[in-house]
Amino acid sequence: DAGVTQSPTHLIKTRGQQVTLRCSPKSGHDTVSWYQQALGQGPQFIFQYYEEEERQRGNFPDRFSGHQFPNYSSELNVNALLLGDSALYLCASSLTGQGVYEQYFGPGTRLTVT
Amino acid sequence: GENVEQHPSTLSVQEGDSAVIKCTYSDSASNYFPWYKQELGKGPQLIIDIRSNVGEKKDQRIAVTLNKTAKHFSLHITETQPEDSAVYFCAASTSSNTGKLIFGQGTTLQVKP
Numbered sequence: 196d197a198g199v200t201q202s203p204t205h206l207i208k209t210r211g212q213q214v215t216l217r218c219s220p221k222s223g224h225d226t227v228s229w230y231q232q233a234l235g236q237g238p239q240f241i242f243q244y245y246e247e248e249e250r251q252r253g254n255f256p257d258r259f260s261g262h263q264f265p266n267y268s269s270e271l272n273v274n275a276l277l278l279g280d281s282a283l284y285l286c287a288s289s290l291t292g293q294g295v296y297e298q299y300f301g302p303g304t305r306l307t308v309t
Numbered sequence: 310g311e312n313v314e315q316h317p318s319t320l321s322v323q324e325g326d327s328a329v330i331k332c333t334y335s336d337s338a339s340n341y342f343p344w345y346k347q348e349l350g351k352g353p354q355l356i357i358d359i360r361s362n363v364g365e366k367k368d369q370r371i372a373v374t375l376n377k378t379a380k381h382f383s384l385h386i387t388e389t390q391p392e393d394s395a396v397y398f399c400a401a402s403t404s405s406n407t408g409k410l411i412f413g414q415g416t417t418l419q420v421k422p
Contacts, residue, residue, distance in 0.1 A: 199352075226407075228407075228408075228409070228410075230410075235415075236414060236415070237313075237315075237398050237400075237412030237413055237414050237415050238353065238398070238410070238412050239412070240409050240410060240411070243407050243409065245407075250407055251407045251409055253409070285352055285353070287410075289408055291407075296341045296343075296358070296360075296402055296408045297343070297355060297358065298343070298355070298408060298410060299355060300345070300352035300353045300354070300355075301352050302350075302351055302352045303351075303352045
């Protein structure tokens with residue numbers, strides 16, 4: 196049973212650049228949520244994708260955008276990178292419907308902005 | 310707004326002792342409370358969860374309790390082992406539709422052999 200996978204593992208970008216992170220959900224899941232985890236902090240909700248649409252968004256600027264594909268995989272895009280965007284970006288997958296709440300996280304992508 | 314407070318931030322115990330981590334939440338509409346364990350360099354791993362219609366849940370050496378009136382919930386680990394050493398996060402979900410999670414700040418648990 197394939198768990199949640201993310202790529203790349205690590206990424207180094209320069210301030211002002213753009214970045215795309217990728218996530219494949221756990222087999223059988225249809226919903227992908229993205230979280231940002233700064234060093235020493237708990238994860239913070241960025242947004243969630245279901246049926247290829249953004250269903251809910253956290254308190255993040257429009258520089259953060261996403262996409263979900265028909266196979267349920269997802270991308271997170273960040274434009275005009277700031278030093279403060281350096282963090283671990285986590286993808287979590289879940290199954291919408293039937294009152295199922297469990298979210299399973301991938302290993303994350305460590306983004307460093309210099 | 311939505312907020313989850315977690316205490317303590319660090320916890321050191323001897324192997325075999327019990328460990329307790331406590332969280333409080335602000336939104337009374339919260340109805341789902343998971344706990345995650347995060348090891349260095351890895352993503353958070355779901356270890357146990359509880360729904361608002363249940364007061365306590367156990368799974369081997371770990372248990373979670375929920376007090377809806379006081380809006381707090383706790384993680385109890387008994388007979389701790391060195392491999393329990395990690396950062397533990399509590400979370401609360403305020404949306405039954407999307408399950409958006411609000412996380413606490415984390416507790417670093419160290420189990421000394």
